[in-house]
Every structure is written in structure tokens, then in C-alpha cells.
Amino acid sequence: MTNAQRAPIDGGRLSADLSGSRWRSIEVVAETGSTNKDLVAAAEPDRVLIAESQTDGRGRLGRHWETPAGTQIAVSVSVSVPPTRTADLGWVPLAAGLAVHDTVSEVSGGVATAQLKWPNDVLIQDRKLAGILAELALSTSPVAVVGVGLNVAFEESELPVPTATSLLLAAGVGDRQAVAPVLLRNLDRWLTAWEGDLPVVIEAYRRRCDTVGRRVRVELPGAAELLGTAVTVDEQGRVVVRDDAGVEHAVAAGDVTHLRTV
Secondary structure (H helix, E strand, C coil): CCCCCCCCCCCCHHHCCCCCCCCEEEEEEEEEECCHHHHHHHHCCCEEEEEEEEEEEHHHHHEEECCCCCCCCEEEEEEEECCHCCCCCHHHHHHHHHHHHHHHHHHHHCCCCCCCCCEEEEECCCEEEEEEEEECCCCCCCEEEEEEECCCCCCCHCCCCCCCCHHHHHHHCCCCHHHHHHHHHHHHHHHHHHHHHHHHHHHHHHHHCCCCCEEEEECCCHHEEEEEEEEEEEECCCCCEEEEECCCEEECHHCCEEECCC
8 A cells, every 4th residue: 555545535536526516515634523413413414524533533333443544534524304204314324325336336346245234244254344423413404414424544453353354355446536536426325215215225234234134142231131133224214123932123223232143
């Protein structure tokens, strides 16, 4: 990986590449605590914030992580929540997962295939490539903020955990400047579909979700667990697990500590 490839993302060039998209404001900063936290505080729709380094990134259930400079695309975007979608916020991170899935296919020329692990991870060959976190900002009208941490330029020795991977390792793609506009165009497309044509999102996610059909162990708060087979994702974005007695349980992302394949 050369120094040129580790260069900061050029915000002006990125804005030019995305001319005509929904993103009316695209900002790249050297460092921040959390891009999601910043956009939740702003509570304005159709904004993009990318941080070269993130010192207080947050995952689901408050899990902490950091972004080393030059390795990830750590980005948050914001969209208005239409009155018709206030009950469908669980689909926001799943729509973002579809955007990452399509981005992997496009930038790798089909060499790499992403796996969507419900509810908020994107994998390649069972190794984590990206994590997603959606939050709600309450202002005059609600705004959904969705953050994506996409591993692009990590070398093997730099991976935060052995179960992670990057586009560079999986597909030889390490140019964040080239990947960023593809990701943001796909986020535009899938979040617009979430706003206006949710059945398209539901059908696409069910078809691509790698969790469906697998035997899983769902770890719940209080040390409880559910063991069974993930059979579908329902209309509310919950995974449906059929236990060994044949009883189906719909589990929401907020109720899950971990979901692991068995």
C-alpha cells in the first residue's frame, strides 16, 4: 500500500463525482469522535460526513471502536423520515447493508461477493468487512442517520481482529477515493427505495441475507439464548428463528446481544 493510496479522501473531488445525487452537503474531516454523533446533533437531512480518523466510533449496543487514518471509509449519512416510514426504521440499516453489498460487487468487478449478516454486518468469506449503525435524530421532523465503517485499505497485519478483512485483502481494491462515490451512490439508491418503495428493499434483503437458512444461536440480554434456524426476515426487519420444537420467534435487532451461526 503506497502513501498515495493512503492519502486523505478529497472532499471536493467526491462532491463533483456525486453531482446530481441527493447529498446536498458532503464533508470530509481529518478527525472526529463519531460521525454518527455529529450528524445526529445536526439533525439535517441529505448530509454526508466522512472522517479520516474516528476516535469514538460506536457500534450496536454502544460497542466502541476506532478508525485508523487511511484504512477505512468511516461515513455517516442522513435522510428524512417520511410519515409513512416511522414504523419501518428497522429497515434503514438493512437498506444500508444492501448498498455495501452492491458496492463490493461493483468495485471488485464481481471478484468478491459480500454476505449480509443480520442485522448490521457485511462479511466476505465469513470475515467482517463492514459494520452499520442507524440512529434517529429528533428535530422539527425526524432524521435517520446511518453510519458505515467499511474496511478498505487494511493490510493483514493491521486488522483490528483476526476475523476481519478489507477490500484490499479480499479483492485487491484499496483506493478509498474510488470506492467512496460508489458507496454513496448506492446508499442514495437504497435509502431512496426505503423511503418510497420498501417492498423492493424487503425482497432484495431477504434474497441476499446470508443469515437466512443458517442454524444460529441468538444471545439475548440476561444470558438467555435461542437456538434454531433463521427462516426469514419479517416485514418489520426482524429475523425469524424456528427453534428445535418448531416454534418461530421474531427477534428485533435491539433485543439481540449477539447472533452467531452454528
